[in-house]
Amino acid sequence: MTSSPLPVIRLLPKTKPQAIRRGYPWVYANEVVTDRRTRAMTPGTIAVLEDAERSPLALVAVNPNSKIIGRVLDSPEVAAPDQDWFAKRLSKALSLRARLFPTPFYRLIHAEADGLPGVIIDRFGDIAVVQPNAAWADVLLPELAAALADVTGVTTILKNAGGRGRSLEGLDDVDAVLLGTAPTAPVPVEMNGATYMADLMSGQKTGLFFDQRPNHAFAASLAQGARVLDVFSHVGGFGLASLAGGAVSAHCVDGSEPALELATQGGAQMGAGDRLTTTKGDAFAVLTSLGEEQEEYDLVVCDPPAFAPSNNAREAGLRAYERVARLAAPLVSEDGYLVLCSCSHAVDMSAFTGACLRGIGRAGRRAQLIHTGQAGPDHPLMPQLAESGYLKALFFRL
Secondary structure: OOOOOOOEEEEOOOOOOHHHHOOOOEEEHHHEOOOHHHHOOOOOEEEEEEOOOOOEEEEEEEOOOOOEEEEEEEOOOOOOOOHHHHHHHHHHHHHHHHHHOOOOEEEEEEHHHHOOOOEEEEEEOOEEEEEEOOHHHHHOHHHHHHHHHHHHOOOEEEEOOOOHHHHHOOOOOOOEEEEOOOOOOOEEEEEOOEEEEEOOOOOOOOOOOHHHHHHHHHHHHOOOOOEEEEEOOOOOHHHHHHHHOOOOEEEEEEOOHHHHHHHHHHHHHOOOHHHEEEEEOOHHHHHHHHHHOOOOEEEEEEOOOOOOOOHHHHHHHHHHHHHHHHHHHHHEEEEEEEEEEEOOOOOOHHHHHHHHHHHHHHOOOOOEEEEEEOOOOOOOOOOOOHHHOOOEEEEEEO
């Protein structure tokens, strides 16, 4: 029996505690005794998780309104998180990024894998963008922000409330400035020789996708002298990297006019504006149109949003990935390259590869798989949580 002053939630007798003991970070609502006392807990309550025999298992953050009722924070004898607790986690995460990257532009906290469940923090120099996608982090946001400023020295901290996880946790969608002054213009970010313009106030997610950095670099290594098509380009991720790698041209396609404007600004900043063109439109429609016009490129990249954000959407998502491959493959020149990406948690590498190969085959092309990519090391994988390894990038030679 625990002597902790914190409230307790308890596993049901049929729920085996081994997964938690081995490091699994989530406790589902159907695995615990959900009595009136548990259901009455305020979202974000810090509690001790016990097994059915009342032995303490972990310190957890509780949200009785979520399917994930408990998120493991620490060992059961640890006190509730305070500023010092956050500072230790942030310092550990910072030590890895400081070793990996020469400039402070990276994902600083990648949720469970960095010991802060549901929390995303991306760093842009002196600015940090925080996504507190779990109730406990929302409750303790002042302590988190104070520790973040102290550990990193950032002078501006922005709260981004656009994460899908916030709605699942019953949280608001109100952005805020937690420290300093909001930037009034996009922030230039240099990666792989390219310059990206990150809109930290109204851009997608936290403003830029750091996770594709190593895949941008591999694409750039294929781009010397190439004509490049970057579909679902956002702010020009693969297109601008390819221009930095010596592409003769890059054409970016996206459904967002503001994102394409940022791509154009990035191209101009890096002195490659004359080699960059853009099209605003539905990606499937544009791919179809380019195919009808018998356009051809040496390097085609398709990096769509998550077509399968949940298990319920998995089959529809796989069909969408197959369709992308089928429409993109005919646009690739003989011995050219096709890059297909997925950021869907619910689709593993094997299923994604199968969908891509079906699409390529239906287009009448043969493929060599020359490289498999994942998220960069500032997006570490938590081995016990398959969902933390979400990003997949397949590089084919057709």
